Amino acid sequence: MKTALLLSIGLLLGNHSWANEALAKKNGCTGCHAMASALVGPAFKDVAAKYAGQADAKDQLVHSIRLGSSGKWGPMAMPPQAQLSAADAQKLAVWVLKSK
Numbered sequence: 001m002k003t004a005l006l007l008s009i010g011l012l013l014g015n016h017s018w019a020n021e022a023l024a025k026k027n028g029c030t031g032c033h034a035m036a037s038a039l040v041g042p043a044f045k046d047v048a049a050k051y052a053g054q055a056d057a058k059d060q061l062v063h064s065i066r067l068g069s070s071g072k073w074g075p076m077a078m079p080p081q082a083q084l085s086a087a088d089a090q091k092l093a094v095w096v097l098k099s100k
Helices: 002-013 017-026 044-051 057-067 085-095
Strands: none
Touching: 002 057, 044 057, 044 085, 057 085
């Protein structure tokens, strides 16, 4: 009950960060990435730090999310996540860039 109330308040205030975390979990992102520590891929906070201040950061991340990437974080390639809609990839990119 308390969780539902907090989620409702978050929606009313426009804070959707929890929803994007749920989107990341739903789409398997958290199988390779964690918020604060590297797993198979870099931590979300490290991705945010790497792209901080870059005008095209969101577009770069959307591209990497949907089409995959290699060589940005070492030898492990990120497989493409083509099943994600462009809108969901953008939500995830914005959420990752706001990670701390």
